[in-house]
Amino acid sequence: MKTGFLVGSVVRGGTVDDRASGERVRLVDVARHCGVTKSVVSRVLNDDPSLNVRPETRQRIRAAALELGYRAHAGARALAGAETRALALLIPDLANPVYSRITRGAYRRAREHGYVVLLAEDTADDGADEAFADLVEAGRVDGLLIASARPDHRLLSSARLARIPHVFVNREVPGSGRNVAMELAAASAAAVEYLHGMGHRRIAMVSGPPDLRPAVVRERGFVDAVQALGLPSDLVARGGFSEEGGAAAAGLLLDRDPLPTAVYCSTLGQAVGALHAIRTRGLRVPADVSVVTYDDLPLADYLDPPLTSVAMPLLELGAAAVDAVLKQLGGAPPADVAIRVPPAIVERASTRRLD
Amino acid sequence: MKTGFLVGSVVRGGTVDDRASGERVRLVDVARHCGVTKSVVSRVLNDDPSLNVRPETRQRIRAAALELGYRAHAGARALAGAETRALALLIPDLANPVYSRITRGAYRRAREHGYVVLLAEDTADDGADEAFADLVEAGRVDGLLIASARPDHRLLSSARLARIPHVFVNREVPGSGRNVAMELAAASAAAVEYLHGMGHRRIAMVSGPPDLRPAVVRERGFVDAVQALGLPSDLVARGGFSEEGGAAAAGLLLDRDPLPTAVYCSTLGQAVGALHAIRTRGLRVPADVSVVTYDDLPLADYLDPPLTSVAMPLLELGAAAVDAVLKQLGGAPPADVAIRVPPAIVERASTRRLD
DNA sequence: CTGAAAGCGCTTACAG
DNA sequence: CTGAAAGCGCTTACAG
Numbered sequence: 001m002k003t004g005f006l007v008g009s010v011v012r013g014g015t016v017d018d019r020a021s022g023e024r025v026r027l028v029d030v031a032r033h034c035g036v037t038k039s040v041v042s043r044v045l046n047d048d049p050s051l052n053v054r055p056e057t058r059q060r061i062r063a064a065a066l067e068l069g070y071r072a073h074a075g076a077r078a079l080a081g082a083e084t085r086a087l088a089l090l091i092p093d094l095a096n097p098v099y100s101r102i103t104r105g106a107y108r109r110a111r112e113h114g115y116v117v118l119l120a121e122d123t124a125d126d127g128a129d130e131a132f133a134d135l136v137e138a139g140r141v142d143g144l145l146i147a148s149a150r151p152d153h154r155l156l157s158s159a160r161l162a163r164i165p166h167v168f169v170n171r172e173v174p175g176s177g178r179n180v181a182m183e184l185a186a187a188s189a190a191a192v193e194y195l196h197g198m199g200h201r202r203i204a205m206v207s208g209p210p211d212l213r214p215a216v217v218r219e220r221g222f223v224d225a226v227q228a229l230g231l232p233s234d235l236v237a238r239g240g241f242s243e244e245g246g247a248a249a250a251g252l253l254l255d256r257d258p259l260p261t262a263v264y265c266s267t268l269g270q271a272v273g274a275l276h277a278i279r280t281r282g283l284r285v286p287a288d289v290s291v292v293t294y295d296d297l298p299l300a301d302y303l304d305p306p307l308t309s310v311a312m313p314l315l316e317l318g319a320a321a322v323d324a325v326l327k328q329l330g331g332a333p334p335a336d337v338a339i340r341v342p343p344a345i346v347e348r349a350s351t352r353r354l355d
Numbered sequence: 356m357k358t359g360f361l362v363g364s365v366v367r368g369g370t371v372d373d374r375a376s377g378e379r380v381r382l383v384d385v386a387r388h389c390g391v392t393k394s395v396v397s398r399v400l401n402d403d404p405s406l407n408v409r410p411e412t413r414q415r416i417r418a419a420a421l422e423l424g425y426r427a428h429a430g431a432r433a434l435a436g437a438e439t440r441a442l443a444l445l446i447p448d449l450a451n452p453v454y455s456r457i458t459r460g461a462y463r464r465a466r467e468h469g470y471v472v473l474l475a476e477d478t479a480d481d482g483a484d485e486a487f488a489d490l491v492e493a494g495r496v497d498g499l500l501i502a503s504a505r506p507d508h509r510l511l512s513s514a515r516l517a518r519i520p521h522v523f524v525n526r527e528v529p530g531s532g533r534n535v536a537m538e539l540a541a542a543s544a545a546a547v548e549y550l551h552g553m554g555h556r557r558i559a560m561v562s563g564p565p566d567l568r569p570a571v572v573r574e575r576g577f578v579d580a581v582q583a584l585g586l587p588s589d590l591v592a593r594g595g596f597s598e599e600g601g602a603a604a605a606g607l608l609l610d611r612d613p614l615p616t617a618v619y620c621s622t623l624g625q626a627v628g629a630l631h632a633i634r635t636r637g638l639r640v641p642a643d644v645s646v647v648t649y650d651d652l653p654l655a656d657y658l659d660p661p662l663t664s665v666a667m668p669l670l671e672l673g674a675a676a677v678d679a680v681l682k683q684l685g686g687a688p689p690a691d692v693a694i695r696v697p698p699a700i701v702e703r704a705s706t707r708r709l710d
Numbered sequence: 711c712t713g714a715a716a717g718c719g720c721t722t723a724c725a726g
Numbered sequence: 727c728t729g730a731a732a733g734c735g736c737t738t739a740c741a742g
């Protein structure tokens with residue numbers, strides 16, 4: 001069956017009329033319209049530097065393409081050996097707003113370079129391999145941004161992965177040489193130093209699952225920072241990145257005696273859970289416990305109390321990840337990229353100075 | 356440049372060896388491996404009913420395809436006139452968790468039918484037309500699920516849209532005959548009836564932007580329900596679907612005298628904002644005001660107090676939307692679809708019985 | 711420097 | 727009923 005609906009638009013401005021309406025505008029249509037060959041049009045439109053043609057003609061071709069609403073068929077282009085101009089972004093959890101910010105950063109940058117990014121949720125249980133296959137092996141994308149790599153991810157051991165340009169975003173794979181990462185450890189250090197400056201000496205951390213790199217790195221950053229200041233470093237509890245996980249982990253911390261004076265959470269979701277746990281025990285924030293959260297999102301400002309948080313350069317991260325794959329696409333060897341924008345403390349009402 | 360990286364996997368189990376490693380596995384490879392022609396393989400793999408071949412052969416071909424890791428090149432297939440087996444889902448806001456649930460529902464159902472869904476955020480300001488063009492006109496997708504239609508959306512007036520199978524999800528376009536919708540008005544009615552049953556007589560609503568269909572429909576459902584019960588229907592304030600919008604609208608409602616005894620919010624984000632506004636004025640939930648929110652999400656359970664909410668069949672909505680485009684793809688004329696799963700009240704601590 | 715031609719990997723009428 | 731062949735819309739060596 002011919003997919004008659006996959007057609008381009010026909011802008012009938014002016015003299016355009018050499019094709020039946022409702023059909024896809026093809027390269028040859030543009031060529032005919034301009035009295036040149038397909039080759040020239042293709043080369044002009046793709047900025048082939050080896051082409052030498054009058055600027056006048058170049059412009060005429062561009063104008064015609066625009067007027068006719070020409071858009072290259074992605075499949076045909078890919079088949080002919082060129083790029084698909086699409087990138088896939090694999091994220092672990094659509095519901096986590098952190099990824100929506102990374103995604104936005106990636107979208108924007110990709111668009112600037114004429115690329116689309118196709119988003120896919122790559123949950124651990126779900127057919128991750130399938131998603132991969134659907135996108136990469138079906139030739140739909142040129143490169144992969146993987147924000148969902150677990151150490152045991154099937155993708156990672158896949159020989160197929162080696163053949164396609166890719167980077168790991170916010171999920172370092174040690175030794176891959178393809179990590180695009182923020183300064184996670186620095187974020188924890190910033191939180192610790194901020195709290196220390198406020199007079200806190202018993203600082204606890206609600207950390208994430210030990211099989212998730214970013215969780216591990218943030219936790220290590222915390223432990224290092226706390227030890228450097230000569231504070232106790234055993235006030236760490238781990239839980240899932242969700243409200244539930246945060247509540248459970250915070251509960252453990254709140255059973256300690258003496259009570260921590262401050263809790264730093266790995267995730268806004270966890271912080272919401274921690275707030276819940278604190279409340280449940282009849283304690284108050286920040287009177288009894290101060291709370292700081294990683295991830296600055298609008299929600300933080302509307303919680304009770306509004307949460308002091310560590311803002312991370314998520315948009316930059318997404319953009320940098322795109323830059324990195326694009327570089328690989330351009331032939332450069334993969335390389336680690338560190339986002340140098342330092343984490344920033346956004347102070348709100350959930351933290352108090354201890355006197 | 357040949358995209359040498361867009362290659363299939365080579366599973367070297369057993370006797371597989373008739374191609375150089377690292378190359379894409381093509382139809383012809385499978386054919387050769389089985390001693391048949393490409394045609395047969397293509398037909399078997401695509402379940403062509405007009406093909407008559409021994410079940411034994413059929414099975415042998417399927418096994419070989421699997422063993423070789425064959426996967427049709429999406430571009431080639433599209434070019435040859437078949438489907439791309441990809442659908443695009445356009446959502447208005449990645450950060451809104453409602454859409455992540457709809458998306459999940461859509462993904463799952465699509466996968467069941469062998470389709471991928473490509474997600475794109477289609478913000479009002481951003482180049483919506485561009486996103487559309489990139490996906491549809493470049494021949495990347497067979498159909499569109501549009502969850503981002505505003506009445507003034509450029510897409511809607513686009514003649515190009517008419518040529519591609521599409522549905523509107525959670526965003527009715529009146530008269531389009533392509534709406535896949537939940538019972539939005541019923542959701543509001545359920546909230547109102549629940550509150551009425553609890554003894555509330557002054558029920559207010561934090562509604563959404565008047566240019567967003569779902570907001571309008573939910574508001575109308577509210578007004579109708581309230582009037583049917585003989586309650587005042589002027590306790591409505593509108594705001595954006597965010598925390599900020601909810602706080603502002605709730606603020607307006609809290610200035611009324613006498614105070615509403617209950618507030619129903621259009622969105623969980625708004626409800627968070629409303630909670631904030633109530634707290635700011637020194638009022639308590641549910642002692643002074645009860646709060647019910649549309650959208651039941653994990654967060655609702657961890658707020659202070661946990662929010663009573665109206666749970667909607669979001670997964671079903673996403674799945675039904677996929678079914679609907681797939682039907683159009685199959686040649687059926689577009690039709691409205693109503694999700695009949697009734698909205699359910701999830702009772703938590705934010706509402707109290709008035710005596 | 712440019713145009714004609716081959717070829718990318720599929721699907722599907724069409725001829726046998 | 728099945729296989730050979732055409733053709734989808736591109737890009738890009740290659741010949742002129």
